[in-house]
Amino acid sequence: MNISLQYSQITVNDLDESLAFYRDVLGLEVRNDVGSDGQRWVTLGSAAQPDLELVLSVPHAGRSQDDGDALQQLLVKGALPILVFRTDDLDATFEAVRASGAEVLQEPIVQPWGPRDCAFRDPSGNMVRFNQA
Numbered sequence: 001m002n003i004s005l006q007y008s009q010i011t012v013n014d015l016d017e018s019l020a021f022y023r024d025v026l027g028l029e030v031r032n033d034v035g036s037d038g039q040r041w042v043t044l045g046s047a048a049q050p051d052l053e054l055v056l057s058v059p060h061a062g063r064s065q066d067d068g069d070a071l072q073q074l075l076v077k078g079a080l081p082i083l084v085f086r087t088d089d090l091d092a093t094f095e096a097v098r099a100s101g102a103e104v105l106q107e108p109i110v111q112p113w114g115p116r117d118c119a120f121r122d123p124s125g126n127m128v129r130f131n132q133a
Helices: 015-025 065-077 090-099
Strands: 007-011 029-036 039-046 049-057 083-087 103-110 116-121 127-132
Touching (some): 015 029, 015 039, 015 049, 083 090, 090 116
Parallel strands (some): 083 127
Antiparallel strands (some): 029 039, 103 116, 116 127
């Protein structure tokens, strides 16, 4: 049996604002931009991982009102799982993301467990970390 990750969900407040961050700042390519029943999902990917797509959606997309409300509360608190990207040039990545106006949570440092990394908040408040490859 061979298993691999195909999609990972990122919950955001504003699809267009988040799309500008993930596409224009991080350089991910839009794979799909789909609307259905008044909702919208955008998938993005990297040429370095052609079989993996990140799905951007708002809290209520495809969910009940109660579930969407609960997810929105977690998003506002910054309590959703973090995203960790790998980069071959952490300093250049840090400067590009900082120049976009993203909130810096941690400047590049070497972590006690090994990797050199940095951290930001995306436009919706999700923590996004970058590790040096």
